[in-house]
Amino acid sequence: MLKLSTNKASPQARPRQPADKSPSGLSIVWREIVQDKIALVSFILVAAVTLFVYVTSLLLDQDQIVRVDLFALKQPPSSEFLLGTDQGGRDIFGQLIIGTRNSLTIAIVVTLLTGIIGVLVGLVSGYFGGTIDNLLMRVVDFFMILPFLMVVIAFITAVPNYGITAFTLIMTAFLWLGIAKLIRSKALQEREMEYVQASRTSGSSHLKIMFVQVLPNLSSIIIVTMTLNLAANIGLESGLSFLGFGFPESTPSLGTLVSYARNPQTLEMRWWIWLPASILILVLMLCINNVGQAVKRAADARQRKG
């Protein structure tokens, strides 16, 4: 799957005209989201789910949720268990909340880490150009051609003491490349702009130009990419967990819950175990994508609505 295997996610990443530069990135983004009803609803939904999940998981007794109860195996939904129980007698609703929190956390952390690394490398590479650029892009190119899914699975199998930290780091190691490449191409364009030349002549330091002048101009494209990546990372985590190469087995996650559906009896007779998680993944990814698209429209003046 394209969106599972790379970060270059869809045609939106195709180079187009550089971003509109007049109002600041964030305010356009916000205006666009508010104006686009679907995006607004999506944004509210994502925010609500996130808030709900993080707040509720603080209130829930996690030990109680992951406690195996031999007398409550595979119970259908009831007033006691809102979404029934799994094959270990554990409350699905509680697992869904903790699982969503875990999946979201991983996705957010990975998105942020890859964003930071990608932006830094891309900026440095694009701004300085020349040998540094050449060198960095060689490295990026090499990693980009790796068959992502296979290498990640091989890594996950090879790592001793595999756990959540290792999982996050492995994902990060392979996912910053797309952003780096994108930011580099933008930075290359910015470098030629007059304002950069002007700052140079007036004696500003490279660091200052890069982070105070160039970076803000790229903010909208960074937000777009990171938003779309967040959705892709949720999908990636759940996909890997589904194949058995994601979260450790005893940690609830959205992918783990869906993977229970690989047992045909569960798939057929116990929808409450896997369906809520599947729907949640779908809704989250759809909404985050919608927000991302709206943001993207903001960055692309020609398509801006009203």
Place this chain on the structure above:
Amino acid sequence: MWRTVARRTTIMIPQIVLLSILVFLLARSMPGDALTGLIDPSIDPAAIEEQRVKLGLNNPWYEQYWDWVTNALQGDLGQSFRFKMPVTDLIGERIANTFWLSLATLVITYLIAIPLGIISGRYNDTLADRMITGYTYIGFAAPLFIFALLMLWAFGFHFGWFPTGGSVAPGMEPGSLSYIMSKLYHLLLPATSMALITTVTTVQLLRSEIIDTKHKDFVHTARAKGASESRIYNRHILRNSLLPIAAFFGYEITGLIGGTVFIESIFSYPGMGELFLSSISVRDFTVVTSLVLLYGIAAILGALLSDLILSMVDPRIRIK
């Protein structure tokens, strides 16, 4: 152009060498080896150790790597421990299955994408366009594995319209018509499941290309000259809009690589992805290494192909 191809191929070589070292090291550092599964008290551990020595599993990694590379250069990828057959033969069996699966997926992808993209682009902002756009949004968000699981359940199990595993019905004479039909029948559900998801990027791409092209000067010129609307679409707009789609083709291949792993594992389809996952779990190192390398080469070639097509259809773009 040939110079470009030659140059790109030269760059490819160090990339593949690096990839092979990386994969080789990874495979060797996985806990256990192909003999771990052989836990049988009646076998003298010394005999197992003897096998390890014979297979070279106790040598330092660079020696193993060197042995492997020298053989690989002569076309010998080694012996699969589990299947007790040369890796080349083993992968040969599977590569055909995965190839047909990918081809079917590509065909279905374009069969869906081109009409939908055209309708959506030509009649944009109509109800049809909104529905198609809605589908692409959902398809873009839906993880392949969840969708495939639902398809398997609905059409494989619930309605029983399609086989739920394997690549061909048993007992068919290879090459006969019924053999080919059976192969196709086994391909259809997995390929459609994957195509319905992968196609959405192409639909989106085609749609926006058509909308872009619609407003180009030459279209206005053609229209001013009195060309019929269908002629404008078929001759002018479509031709120009399909070019980027063609260029995107190479990347589709890269996308398929990840997709087939999920699809083959969900539909128990004996292809390379399925072989990869099971070889990882039984630590069949030679197979794992060779598969990742092949996938890597396929991805590199896909990217090269895309760039070439791009440079051919659009002379302004020179590939470097």
Place this chain on the structure above:
Amino acid sequence: MRKTIRSKSWLLLTLSLFLVLAACTSNNGGNDPSPSPSGSPDASASPSPSASAPPAANEDGLFNISDFSNKKTNQGEPLKGGSLNYGLVSDTPFAGTLNYVFYSGTPDSEVLGWFDEGMLTWDASYVYTNDGPATYEASEDGKTFTFTIRDNVNWHDGQPVTAEDWLFAHEVIGHPDYDGPRYDSNMTNVVGMEEYHDGKADTISGIEVLGDKQLRITYKQATPSLITGGIWTYPLAKHIFGDIPVAKMSASPEVREKPIGIGPYKVESIVPGESVVYAKNADYWRGEPALDKVVLKVVNPSNVVQELKSGGIDIVGDFPIDQFPDNADMSNVEWLGVVDRAYTYIGFKLGKWDAEAGQVVPDANAKMADVNLRKAMWMAVDNDLVGKRFYNGLRWNATTLIPPSHPEYHDASNPGVTYDPEGAKKLLEEAGYKLNGDFRTKPDGSELTINFISMTGGEIAEPLAQYYVQSWKDIGLNVNLEMLEFNTFYNRVGDTGEDDPSVDVYQAAWSVGIDVDPAGLYGRDALYNFSRFASEENDRLIAEGISEKAFDKAYRLEVYKEWQELMVKEIPVFPTLYRSALAPVNNRVLNYAIGDGTGMYVYQIAVSQDQPFVAE
């Protein structure tokens, strides 16, 4: 693998809790009673309880394996000819090493079971009989065996099976270039085999060809185990393999594409890894097989129920029992069941492996060295409840280390250690493990954290392991759980002798051989004695069990009874669950049975109508 991988699996999606197949203690080499149709006869086949009625669950939804018959109730008259579909349940393709000399793993042996068979068959107590393709006679001292192959036993190509072929199989397995897993303790027990293997001799001095159809083999050691699976009984067709270098045999087309055997069906076509079509071998030595055709195909565990319901397969080799309770009322099949030769257990690390000396070194200072601690951990877990709740009674509380699949040797009067959490707390208290907050400390007052590892695979694996952790927590023990996939698990338990010192307790399963001798799993010099337990009493009993005196069955029974008692007293490991094996069979199938010594043969399997029954 769930996850199979973890299918295994990836997976994925597994048959059973653990990869038992790979952890097989069978001391019978390739002699695995083929999981497909039972290959052995016996007059004293167990009487089947009446009825075609499906074994009913009691009001709690529980089943009992003793309610299952191991023989199909015949309905209707056999059809002349017809074809049968056999489902090989596996989440990976079969490897396709289709020869008893070379194969490894159950999937291949299920494929083999239809077209090849050994020279000897065995009865319900796993002792070789004289009704197979060959007969045998043992010498007075029990070391020399003379085998006579029946005159009408031929290879599928019409060539007679000769004593030469049987010798050839030994020569190939003993050859230094041989790459299969059969060069084991049975082989080295043949006089002259080790010299031949090391290249010091050109021939195996202990094997003598007496004539076309007669062979004599002399063994170094006569033990009761020899006649329960200790003999290599599969010949290798010398007229076919004679010219192929040994190193190339396992990859040759003669093994992989057009394999040959002597069984009732011959291989007609193979789709590698996926399916095999067999045709009748009209020349079969027992008589003409009833079916014209048998089709074997690999069925993923997640599809097996659907295939059974739709009649896509008539019988399966190994049904994933966790899917049984939901499908117990399937209308078009009859469920057969037997007690599986396997048990699940929890082991305690009590020492290390000394590779140099080739034996275990118990460590008196090991964290789990106190037997009271181990006993308390056994008392804390309610395996009866586990069996009932997780497996609907199809796995049940285990008591000793010889499972009831060996009814004579299993000591049913030994209750093991029974569930008693209060008693466990008391025991710990008395042994000095005092509560300090939530958890207990060691008798010297230092912190006690126990590391427990368990294998992934199947959706019950993880909740089951969690349940044990909880139960131990309830008596005040702080146990950390780590779920590992198969390779990592055995790597850390110590399958190469390098035990991971951080592992204290582990959960695994053994599938036991047809002979009860526990030396390979619990002996002092056994690498697979993962708990690294050893004691002089244990050494003595294990040696007694295969001594000459043990040819007297009553004595042998007594020895193993004592051994089971010793293990319940010392608790280097404790068994948790015994298991059952289930096989659904389409109603149209006749003359089918599972298990050993049923008196029914593969060639008799027939169908009563052309089309399989379909579930309502």
